[in-house]
Amino acid sequence: VRMEQGDTLFVYAAQLDYNGPTELATFIGSQDRRVRLINRDVELTTDLFYYDIAANLGYYNTNGQITDAENRLTSTYGEYSPDTKEAEFRINVVLNDLMEKKFRMSTEQLRYNTDTHIAQIVSPTVIVTDSATVYSSNGWYDTENGKSELYHRSRVVTPQGNTLTGDTLFYDNVAHFGEAFGNMVLTDSIRSSALEGDYGIYFQDLDSAFVTGRARALEYSRQDTLYLHGDTIRGYMLWNDSTHVVTAYPRVRFWRVDIQGLCDSLSFMERDSIMYMHRHPIVWNGKRQVFGNVIQVHLNDSTVDWARLPDFAFVAEHIDEEFYNQLTGKELTAFFSNGQLNRLDVSGNVEVIMLPQENDSTYNKIIKSESSFLKAYFKDQKLDRLSMWPEVTGVVTPLYLVRKVNCYLQSFKWYDALRPKDKDDIFNVPPEMNALLNEPANGSRRKNSL
Template sequence: INKDVELETYTFYYDIASNIGYYDNEGKITDAENQLTSGYGQYSPDTKDAEFREHVVLNDIEEKDFRMTTETLLYNTGTHIARIISPTTIVTDSATVYSSNGIYNTDMGFSELFDRSLIVTEGGNTLTGDTIYYDQKAGFGEAFGNMVLTDSVRQTMLEGNYGCYFEKQDSAFATNRARILEYSKGDTLYMHGDTIRSYVLHDDSTHVMTAYPRVRFWRVDIQGLCDSLSFMERDSTLYMHRHPIVWNEARQIFGNVIYVHFNDSTVDWAKLPEFGFTAEHVGEEFYNQLSGKEMLATFVDGNMRRLDVSGNVEVVLLPEESDSTINKIVNSESSFLTADFSAGPMQVERIKMWPDVTGTATPLYLAKKSIFYLSNFQWYEALRPKDKDDIFNIPPEMEALLNEPDPTVRKRRVD
C-alpha cells in the first residue's frame, strides 16, 4: 500500500536500491479511480509509473464507464494517464476505441491516438485517421491525415485530410481533399468539395449535407459540378447553386440553379426553376438543344424519359432519318414544350410544342453555322468528371466558369 494505491499479488518482488516493486504471477493494482490487472507488472512509488504486460485489463471503479484491454500498457497512478504501446481496445459507454499507439486520460476520458486508430460509436459510426483526438465525455472526435468517417444508418462515408465529428449533435466536417461517398443502393456516388459538412437541423431533426466551393460529383449514371450544393434528407433533394451542370449519358443540362430529386438513391427528376438549357451531342459538330425559362426532366431507372419546358422555349433539333442519317436541322420557338425519350438508346420519340409555334426545317447542305446553336449554347465536356478520383481535379475551365458573375444575382438585381 502506497497512500491511495494498493497492489495485490501472489508473489511480490521489491528492489530496494531502485525502489521498484514488481510481480510476474498475476497481480492487481488499485488507485482512487481505476483498477488494473495483468500477468506481469512493475511499479515505482517515486514516479508513480507502472508497466504492465500479459492480459492487461484497466477498469474505471467509480463510474464504470470504460474498460481497456491490451498486452502491454504504461500507466501513471498519479496522473491516471495510460500510454498505449500495443494493440489495445477501449470500451466506453459511448464508443469503442482500437489503437496501437496513443495516450488515454482516464480522468478526462480524452484520447490522443496515432497510427490509423479506429473509433466505433454507440450508433455504429466509425472514425479513422492517422491521428485522432477523441473526447469521450463530449462525444467529439478530431482526425488528421486520411480521415474516414462512416455513417452506417445513412450508408455514407466522409473523407478528408482533416475532419471532426460531433456524436451528440450528429454532425461532421471535412476539408483538405474532402470527399463524401453515398452507397445506400447500387452504384456509389462520389462527391468532392473544398469543405463538406453534415449536420441535423434542430427544428425537425432532418439531416443536411453541404459542400462548397468547387463541387464535383461522379456516379456511373450521373455526373455534375457547381460552386455549392446542399442535400436535404427531408425531401431527398439535392440543391445545386452557382453555375450548376449535370450530365447523364450523352446529355448535358445547365442553368442558374438545379434541383435533383432522388428516390431510393436513384435520380427521379431534375428541375431548373429559373433557366434551363439541355444539349445532346448527336455527332461531329451537331447538338440537339432545348432552352427555356423553366425546365423539368423526369428520369426512369437513371435515364431521362421526359422533358417539360415552359417560357421562351427555343429548339435546335437534328432528327435522324430511318437510315440513322441526319440531313436537316429544325429551329423552332414556342411557349411550352414536352419531349419524350426512348427507354433503350437515348433517342427523342416525340416532341410537342404549343400554343403558337414558329420554326424552320433547313437541309444541312443549305444550313448556315449561325443556326446550329442557340444563343446560350455551351458544351462543357472538358469539365465533366471522368471517374471517382477525377472529382479532385479542378480544370482551369471550371475555375474560369465559377469566377463568372452568378446569374441568379443578376436576375435578382433586375427584378
C-alpha cells in the same frame, strides 16, 4: 510479514525471502493472505511479488491487481515504481474505473501512471465506453478526463454506427467530440455514406461533421458509389426537425458511373431527399449536358427520380461532329424511371434545335422551333415523341445549306472539358471551371453566345 519504507510504502505478505547481495525481496502470499503493497492511495495485490529495493521497483508475474483513487488494473505481469508512480503491465491487461461504469480498456501491454491516471497505449488496445469504442495501438488515454490522443490509424466507433478514423485522432469521451488529422474517414453505416479528407471534426451528439483538404463525400447505398468533392464538406442536423443536411462548397465536383456534375455550392436535405445545386450548376448523363442557374435533383433510394431547373434551363445532346440537339426554356422538369430519362416538361420561351435521324440512321436536316410550352417523351434513352404549343414557329434547313451560326442556340455552351472523368478526377479543378464560377450568376448564361 510486514515491510515499511519511510512513511509511505508498506508491503504485507505471509512469507518473505530476502537476498542481501542483490537486495531482492520476494514476498509470498498464502491461501487466505495475498501480498499487498500500499503506497499512499495505490494498492497492489498479488500472490507472488518481487521487490528490488536498490532500484525501488516491484513486479509480479502470477496475476495481480493495482488500484488507485480512480482506477483498477489487472494483468498477468506487472511492474510498479513507487518513486515515479509509473507502472507497466503485460498479458491479459484490463484497466477500468473503480465503479466499472465509465470505461474498460483491454490490451496485452500497457503503461500507466497512478499519479496522473494517464494510460500509455503501446499495443493493440480496445477502450469501451458508454458513448464509443476506441481501437488504437499507439497513443494515450487520460482516464480521469476521458480524453485521448491516438496515432497509427486509430478509430472510434459510436453506438449509432459511425466510425471515425485518422492517422492522428483526438477524442473526448465526455464531450463526445472527435478530431482527425491525416487521411480522415468518417463512415455512417445507417446512411451508407462516408466523409474523407486531410482534416475533420465530428460532434457525436449533434450528428454533425466537418472535413476539408481533399475533402470527399461517398454515398454507396446502391451498387455504383457517388463520389463528391468540395473544398469544404459539412454534415449536420437541423435543430428544429432533426433532418440531416450535407453541404459542399466551393468548387463542387461529383462523379458516378451514370451521372456527373459540378457547381459552386451544393446541399442535400435528407427530409425531402432533394439535392440543391447553386451557381453555374452543370449535370452530365451519357451524351447529354444540362445547365442552368439552379438545379434541384430529387433522389429516391439514391436514384434520380426527377430534376427541376426553376430559373432557366439548357439541355444539349451531342449528335455528331459539331452538331447538337438543344433545348432551352425558362423552367424545366425532367422525370426519370429506373434512373433513365422518361419525360421532359419545359415552359416559357421554349427554343429547340433538333437533328432528326433518318431511317438509314443518317442526319440530313436541322429543325429550329420556338413556342411557349414543350413536352417530350423518351424511350430507351431516345426521343420517342414531342409536342409544342400553343403557337409554334420554326424552320427546317438541309444540313448542306445550314450556316454554322444557325446550328446553335444563343446560350449554347459545351462544357465537356470540365466533366469529371472518374472518382479521382473530381479533385482536379481545371482553370476553365474557376473562370466559369467567377462569372456572375442570376441568368448570365442566357446572355452568353457561342
